[in-house]
Amino acid sequence: MEITEGRIGEATMLRVVGRVDGSVSKLLEQKVADVTAVDRFIIIDVAEMSYVSSAGLRPFVTLAKHAQAKSRVVSLCGMRDEIAEIFDISGLLGLFAVHDTVEAAIAALPR
Amino acid sequence: MLERTTLRQTTLAGLLEPADARPRGLGAWIFLNIIVLAAYSVAGLVVVLFGIGPAKISPIYPPAGIAVAATFLLGPRILPAVFLGQFCNGFPLLSLPQTTLATYAFANSGTGVGSILEALIALGVLRALTGTWHPFDRARNVVIFLVGSCLLAAFAGGTIGTLSLWAFGFVPNDELNETFVTFVLADAAGIAVFGALILAWYREPRLSFSIAAHACFILVVAAAIAAVETWLRYPIDYLYLPLLLFAGFRAGPRGVTLAAAAITIAAIHVTIAGIGPFVGKTDAESILLLEVFVAVITFTGLLVVAVRAQQLAAEAALQAHNAMLEQRVSERTAEVASKNRLLEEKQARIDEDLHTARILQESILPTDFSAYAGTGIAASMRPALEVGGDFYDVFPLGRGRLGLVIADVSGKGMAAAFFMAVTRTLLRGTALAGASLAECVAHVNRTLCRENPIDMFVTALYAELDESSGAVNLVNAGHCEPIVTAPNGTARLIRRSGNPPLGVIEDRVFAEHGFTLLPGEMLFLYTDGITEASNRAGEFFRIQRLMDIAQRFADRPPHDLMLAVTDSVDRFSVGTLQADDITCLVVRRNLPA
Numbered sequence: 001m002e003i004t005e006g007r008i009g010e011a012t013m014l015r016v017v018g019r020v021d022g023s024v025s026k027l028l029e030q031k032v033a034d035v036t037a038v039d040r041f042i043i044i045d046v047a048e049m050s051y052v053s054s055a056g057l058r059p060f061v062t063l064a065k066h067a068q069a070k071s072r073v074v075s076l077c078g079m080r081d082e083i084a085e086i087f088d089i090s091g092l093l094g095l096f097a098v099h100d101t102v103e104a105a106i107a108a109l110p111r
Numbered sequence: 112m113l114e115r116t117t118l119r120q121t122t123l124a125g126l127l128e129p130a131d132a133r134p135r136g137l138g139a140w141i142f143l144n145i146i147v148l149a150a151y152s153v154a155g156l157v158v159v160l161f162g163i164g165p166a167k168i169s170p171i172y173p174p175a176g177i178a179v180a181a182t183f184l185l186g187p188r189i190l191p192a193v194f195l196g197q198f199c200n201g202f203p204l205l206s207l208p209q210t211t212l213a214t215y216a217f218a219n220s221g222t223g224v225g226s227i228l229e230a231l232i233a234l235g236v237l238r239a240l241t242g243t244w245h246p247f248d249r250a251r252n253v254v255i256f257l258v259g260s261c262l263l264a265a266f267a268g269g270t271i272g273t274l275s276l277w278a279f280g281f282v283p284n285d286e287l288n289e290t291f292v293t294f295v296l297a298d299a300a301g302i303a304v305f306g307a308l309i310l311a312w313y314r315e316p317r318l319s320f321s322i323a324a325h326a327c328f329i330l331v332v333a334a335a336i337a338a339v340e341t342w343l344r345y346p347i348d349y350l351y352l353p354l355l356l357f358a359g360f361r362a363g364p365r366g367v368t369l370a371a372a373a374i375t376i377a378a379i380h381v382t383i384a385g386i387g388p389f390v391g392k393t394d395a396e397s398i399l400l401l402e403v404f405v406a407v408i409t410f411t412g413l414l415v416v417a418v419r420a421q422q423l424a425a426e427a428a429l430q431a432h433n434a435m436l437e438q439r440v441s442e443r444t445a446e447v448a449s450k451n452r453l454l455e456e457k458q459a460r461i462d463e464d465l466h467t468a469r470i471l472q473e474s475i476l477p478t479d480f481s482a483y484a485g486t487g488i489a490a491s492m493r494p495a496l497e498v499g500g501d502f503y504d505v506f507p508l509g510r511g512r513l514g515l516v517i518a519d520v521s522g523k524g525m526a527a528a529f530f531m532a533v534t535r536t537l538l539r540g541t542a543l544a545g546a547s548l549a550e551c552v553a554h555v556n557r558t559l560c561r562e563n564p565i566d567m568f569v570t571a572l573y574a575e576l577d578e579s580s581g582a583v584n585l586v587n588a589g590h591c592e593p594i595v596t597a598p599n600g601t602a603r604l605i606r607r608s609g610n611p612p613l614g615v616i617e618d619r620v621f622a623e624h625g626f627t628l629l630p631g632e633m634l635f636l637y638t639d640g641i642t643e644a645s646n647r648a649g650e651f652f653r654i655q656r657l658m659d660i661a662q663r664f665a666d667r668p669p670h671d672l673m674l675a676v677t678d679s680v681d682r683f684s685v686g687t688l689q690a691d692d693i694t695c696l697v698v699r700r701n702l703p704a
Contacts, residue, residue, distance in 0.1 A: 021651060022643040022690065053651070054570075054591050054639035055691070058521055061589070061612055065566045068616075090589045091611030091619075 003031055008106055011041035017048040022055030029059040036066040040073065043105045047078030057090055064095035073097065075105040126235045129186035130244040130313070144192035147181045151196030154305075159203055161383070168394070170401035171375055172297035174200060175229065175268070176305025179260065182230035183237075183244050183306070184313055193230055194223035204281055214279040221275020229268025233260035233302060245310045246413060247364040248420045253413040256307075257406075261299040269295030289395055296402040300375070303409040308372050311364035325362040329354065329370045337377035346388035348378060348404070355408060359415035367412035375405050465497040465525075472498050472528055475535060477505050483513060485578045487699040489669040491677060494692045500527025501638045501692035502535050506543065511578045514542045517636040517696050518571035519590065521612075530567045534559065534613070538573065548575055552586045552613070552621045559614035568614035572636060581628040581700050586621045588613050591639050594658065596665035596672075598631040602658050633669060633699040635661055640691035641676065644684045652683050669697035 001024040002017040012035050020028060035042055042063075067074045077099040079087070087093045099105040135143070154173040162169045178193040201219040204210050236259030237244065237252075246256030273291040276282045282290045315322075336350045351374045358366035382389045382397055389400040472494075480488035483505075490503050500520035508514050516538055520527040537558055541551045552573055559569065572593060574585035585605070587593075589612035592604045608622045628634055637657070644652040660679055664672040673695055680693060 022639070023645065023649065053643055055643050057589070061568055061615055062521070062566055065568065065615055069566075089607035089609055091607075091609045092589070093609075095611065095616065 001028070003028065005031075005035075008043065008102075009109075011043050011106065011109060012039040013043045013045060013102070015045040015048065019051040019053075020049060020056035020059075021051070021053035025055050025059050028056075029062050032059055032063040033066065036063065036070060036072050036074075040071075041109055042067070042072060042074045043102060044074065044076050045078055045102055046076055046083065047080070049080070049083055052083055052086055057086070057092060060087070060092055060095075064092065067095075073109070075099055075108065077102050077105045126238050127182075127187055127231065128238060128244075129182070129234070130184045132186065135188075140188055143185060144189060144195075147177065147185075147189050147192035148196050150177050150181075151192060152199055155196065155200035159200075161379075168293055168398065169297055170293075170300065170379060170398040171304060171405060172294075172301040173305040175226070175265065175298040175301035176303075176307075176309065177301075178226055178230045179233040179264070179302045179306040180309035180313070182234050183310060187231065190227045190230065193226050197223040197226040207281070209280055214281075218275050218279035218281055221278070222272040225268040225271030225275070228271060229264045229298060229302075232267050233264035233306075236260055236263060245314055245364075246307070247311065247314065247416055248424070250414055250417045250421065253410070253417045256413070257303060257410055260306075261302045262295075265295045265298035265302060268298055293395065293398055296399070300402055300405045300409075304368070304372050304375050304405060307364075307409070307413065308368040311368040315363070315365055322362055322365060325358070325366050326369055329358050329362070329366060330373050333370065333373035333377045337381050340381050341384060341386055344386050348381075348388055351378075351408065352411070355412045356415060359412055360419060363419070364413075364416045367416045371405075371409050371412045374408055378404060468498045468525065468528060469494070472502075472532070475532065476502060480505060482507070483578065485701050486513060486576070487669045487701055488697065489673040490694075490696040491673055492692065492694040493677070493689075494523075494528075495640070495689045496524050498525060498528035499523070499692035499694075500531050501640065501694035502531045503636070503694055503696040504535055504539055505696070505698075506539055508542060508575060513576045513578060513698075514539070515574040515576060515634070515636065515696065515698060516571065517590065517638065517694065518569050518613075519638040519640075519692070519694070520569045521567050523692070526567065530569065533562075534569050534571070538571070542573070548573065548584050548586055549621050549623050552588060552610075553619065556588070556613040556615075556619055556621070557617055560617035563614050568612045570612045574634070574636075576628065576634075576698065576700075578700075581630065581632075582625065583628050583634065584623050584625045586610060586623055588621060589615075591637055591642065592654075593637075594635040594661045595626075595628065596633045596635065596661045597629070598666045600662050600665045602661040602665065604654075604658075628698075628700045630700050630702045631666075633661075633665065633672065633697055635672065635676075635695065635697050637676070637695040638692060640689075640693040641680055641695065643691065644680045644693065645687060645690065646683050647686050652680055656683070669699045673697050 001020050004015045006013045014031065014035065016028070063074060066072065075097040078101060079098060084093065097108065099108060151174045154177055158169045158172060174196060181189045181193065198219045201215065201222060204215055237246065237256055240255045240259065241252045243252065246252040269291060273282065273287065273294050277287055332354050333351065336347065340347050355367065355370050355374065358370035378387065378389060378401060381387045382401055389397055389404060391397040391400055476492055488505060492499060492501055492503060500523055502518055504516040506514045518534060520530045520534065534555065538551070538555050541554050546554060570588060570590040572585060572587045572590040574583055576583050587607045588610045592607055594602050594604055596602045605624065605626065608624050610621045611619060642652055642654050642657060656679065657676065660675050661672065664675050676695055677693065
């Protein structure tokens with residue numbers, strides 16, 4: 001897994017690439033904790049996320065909880081079908097704003 | 112030290128401060144003056160008796176040493192004795208035909224004043240430049256003593272003395288130079304040899320056996336060298352040098368000053384006999400050669416003891432410093448040791464607490480499933496740390512129904528263990544209160560959302576099994592998908608139905624899922640500690656391996672399947688640290704008997 005961080009306007013963008021499993025979930029969890037601590041809008045590009053395991057879902061749950069508690073807007077975009085299915089059956093899809101592309105996610109941000 | 116010295120120099124009284132500045136009565140002063148006068152006179156008499164040549168002049172004038180030493184030790188109030196002693200020591204002049212009482216009195220008052228001045232300069236220079244009254248501690252002080260207190264002082268005393276003798280006709284014009292040089296050098300040698308001798312023995316008056324033995328040895332050897340020299344008539348005066356060094360190293364200032372005095376007397380004695388390297392063409396030449404020898408001996412000897420004293424002082428300082436360092440080190444070591452002990456005690460308490468927590472945690476996980484006749488059950492939970500965040504639960508719900516739970520709290524350690532206990536108790540309590548499956552899970556979720564100060568959540572699967580019909584209803588709240596095996600060796604996953612973990616979204620409705628567990632079929636519940644156990648290559652155990660084992664053990668008792676899975680995980684992850692709690696619960700609907 002690789003995480004790259006960037007900014008688009010007011011939003012922080014994280015790009016998650018590769019397999020997300022128990023071996024990297026701690027890293028991802030720390031990253032999202034850092035980002036949600038300061039930024040109001042977070043866009044996560046998961047188009048290159050190839051796999052997510054049960055333990056790999058945990059950082060996303062934590063992210064959702066942080067976002068809820070601090071009124072952050074978290075968008076997931078470019079999610080592959082099989083990843084979307086895992087999020088869906090795990091009950092996590094409803095926790096995020098889901099968009100097909102990063103552009104769509106940016107367009108959907110409140111002005 | 113230097114500042115104190117500077118302060119002392121500011122007053123004349125300070126400059127002339129003697130070693131012993133105790134206040135004394137008039138009687139005591141008269142007594143001390145008489146003693147010094149006697150010593151001065153006896154020393155003067157000795158010079159007259161043993162002087163060289165027909166003029167009985169000496170290369171060394173011990174009374175000068177006595178005068179200076181007395182002034183160093185007792186201060187200016189001893190100077191009357193010095194004046195009087197010098198005045199009287201001129202008595203051989205009385206035998207000269209031109210001497211009158213008046214010329215004698217004037218000439219010898221002059222030499223007396225010269226002696227007083229000599230003593231005052233000797234003390235003042237040493238006090239001003241070193242702050243002390245003896246030259247034995249530092250090489251620098253030795254130089255100051257020899258140049259200032261001996262040569263400079265003797266120059267002043269000798270100038271006045273010679274001029275007054277000359278003024279009243281006791282020194283012929285053509286002998287003025289020679290008399291002056293002899294006067295100055297003899298006084299300087301007297302101070303350097305006998306003055307230093309008295310100061311050294313005054314400074315360390317305690318007579319130990321060792322110092323007495325050394326003193327005797329020094330005297331005997333000096334005498335022996337002189338005797339051999341006299342007997343064999345060889346110039347072996349260089350043999351005095353080892354004796355001098357021996358005295359300096361073994362007996363300190365006392366030894367060295369004694370040796371210098373003994374050597375001086377021995378050298379003079381031998382020279383008077385006309386033997387040895389110091390016999391010159393004239394008496395004056397002999398005296399000059401002896402003076403040089405005395406100067407070298409004194410300088411060398413005093414330098415040796417001063418350097419030795421500095422070395423000893425440095426060693427003592429180093430030792431004191433080392434002792435202090437060691438003291439510090441041992442103090443710090445004791446401090447660290449006591450801190451370590453406290454830490455160890457604290458750690459022991461924490462370990463004990465953790466151990467108690469583990470026992471408590473294990474005790475709330477059921478292990479005796481013999482009451483469920485139609486159902487075979489096996490379960491195990493192995494925490495990665497002392498305590499874990501996983502749990503399983505099995506409890507009867509009445510009317511032939513069983514409650515089955517498996518759950519995994521986010522995180523590990525004490526917080527997870529505590530959250531696990533809360534969740535387990537909440538779920539069991541709510542279920543036993545008669546709530547429906549979905550209601551029960553929703554209630555637990557709500558409670559966990561509200562009473563959850565830290566961001567914890569729990570993935571959980573709660574199932575109800577009707578033992579008679581095999582009907583299973585379950586709510587999977589974000590947990591791993593359970594496996595159902597059939598006796599024919601097939602296995603299938605029960606898909607999740609979109610419920611999030613508990614403790615994430617407060618007002619959430621949870622979907623149930625229903626199926627029938629046929630006789631002989633097993634429901635395998637587990638946590639991701641199994642599927643995400645990793646090996647040394649960093650690969651995961653994966654669901655596929657688990658499915659394979661489930662298929663192979665599909666026709667075996669639940670306990671066998673459980674052991675096969677845990678053993679397989681252990682073998683797979685051998686050599687790695689267990690990263691997560693490993694938990695599984697196997698439930699088989701027994702075939703009718």
